Amino acid sequence: MLSQLQIPQRHVALIYPADLPRQFVEAVQASLSPTVTIEVPARDDCKTLGVLGGVLSMLAAANIPRDGAVVGLGGGAATDLAGFAAASYLRGVAFYTLPTTLLGMVDAAVGGKTGINLPEGKNLVGAFHPPKAVWCDTDTLATLPDAVFREGAAEAYKHGLIADASLLARVLSPEFRPGGVNLEATLADAIAVKAGVVTRDLTEQGERAYLNFGHTLAHALEAVTDHAVTHGDAVGYGMHYAAVLSREMGGADLTPHTLAFLAWQRPAPLPPLTFEAVMPYMARDKKADAGGVRFVLLHGLARPYLTRVPEDLLRKAFQEWQGTVGDPH
Missing domain, CATH: 1.20.1090.10 (Dehydroquinate synthase-like - alpha domain)
Structure with missing residues (x-):
């Protein structure tokens, strides 16, 4: 499936959670040749204002342009964060998702809802920003704990x-x-x-x-x-x-x-x-x-x-x- 990944944008930011197997991340990097690769905390620990701010700063430091793209790799939390970063940076750049969990494939990566949490509640900050494409590789499900x-x-x-x-x-x-x-x-x-x-x-x-x-x-x-x-x-x-x-x-x-x-x-x-x-x-x-x-x-x-x-x-x-x-x- 990774050989089929095609993104027309020349400047790409790849965002992934820290608990993904390094070998899989490197395979995606080899396929996409991203301008910048950004590791974020695993699961909902990534869905915070602090992490979002750091991601946006790294996109700016990498000079991702308005016609660039953000790729969210991982479970639903990582793709939620990546999508909101894509929706917010330069008022919106192209967004792609590559969900690696069942939850991400069935729900989080589909539908364009992106966002982060606040201490006061779940998903209280976000935007509708549909992905240009979603790639689901069901082989990744075999790597998940039961x-x-x-x-x-x-x-x-x-x-x-x-x-x-x-x-x-x-x-x-x-x-x-x-x-x-x-x-x-x-x-x-x-x-x-x-x-x-x-x-x-x-x-x-x-x-x-x-x-x-x-x-x-x-x-x-x-x-x-x-x-x-x-x-x-x-x-x-x-x-x-x-x-x-x-x-x-x-x-x-x-x-x-x-x-x-x-x-x-x-x-x-x-x-x-x-x-x-x-x-x-x-x-x-x-x-x-x-x-x-x-x-x-x-x-x-x-x-x-x-x-x-x-x-x-x-x-x-x-x-x-x-x-x-x-x-x-």
């Missing part, structure tokens, strides 16, 4: 809940694994869900919000634990909370599906949490507006909607959710 692969499956399963119910059984299939015979077809269909939504609604004026199913609590879990809970694990937990809320709001009971996913995913155990600690972060969710926090819920499989939920119901559902997921192992 827990990281399972973590990334949360977004594919979410696409099944909100749009393509056939993905539910396929994600939980024994063949959904690195090298599995149905892996690429399942990934392609999961990616197609998001690609279709963002093509119709790039800037989240309508249906793109449905892609945030499970993310209101997920982002709160990440923030309140200072990212000790990974994004994919948080989404797994968050989808179950959203399923409980959906049922309490009169929708179908989809908790058997979300519990089945948690049993398959085996996320890391949660630390002790209280509703009072988590609620302020949910209230700062990106879907919140002047009227308050809004949740993506489901009337049934592939029937999402956006609504406000009374706080007493949020608390009741949180208590049920916590009792259910207190020890997913």
Whole structure:
């Protein structure tokens, strides 16, 4: 796949996280011959104002011109940062992504959302800056620890809940694994869900919000634990909370599906949490507006909607959710 990388821009900045295998980074460098290569901290440690400022300064020091390009290599956090740097530098230069994780391939690298975190919450600063191209090399998935692969499956399963119910059984299939015979077809269909939504609604004026199913609590879990809970694990937990809320709001009971996913995913155990600690972060969710926090819920499989939920119901559902997921192992 690396031999197929083609970028018309002459001046290229390659941004990658510190935990990528050096041999793979060097192979990408050999293919792209970047003007500058920038290593950033791994995972969400790279999504800070300080790291962004450093990246922008290095782009300027390397004299990357307006017709240059930024390539984001790595997982979803690295491509989020790289994309926001591309959107910000010189008010926007070309951006390409080369995701190396399941989470990056299915979600973060697709759709043009870029950004960083603040202490107050996840992805509160960013821009819509679609990549010119996305290259997915599924061979890189074989290099991932099993827990990281399972973590990334949360977004594919979410696409099944909100749009393509056939993905539910396929994600939980024994063949959904690195090298599995149905892996690429399942990934392609999961990616197609998001690609279709963002093509119709790039800037989240309508249906793109449905892609945030499970993310209101997920982002709160990440923030309140200072990212000790990974994004994919948080989404797994968050989808179950959203399923409980959906049922309490009169929708179908989809908790058997979300519990089945948690049993398959085996996320890391949660630390002790209280509703009072988590609620302020949910209230700062990106879907919140002047009227308050809004949740993506489901009337049934592939029937999402956006609504406000009374706080007493949020608390009741949180208590049920916590009792259910207190020890997913």
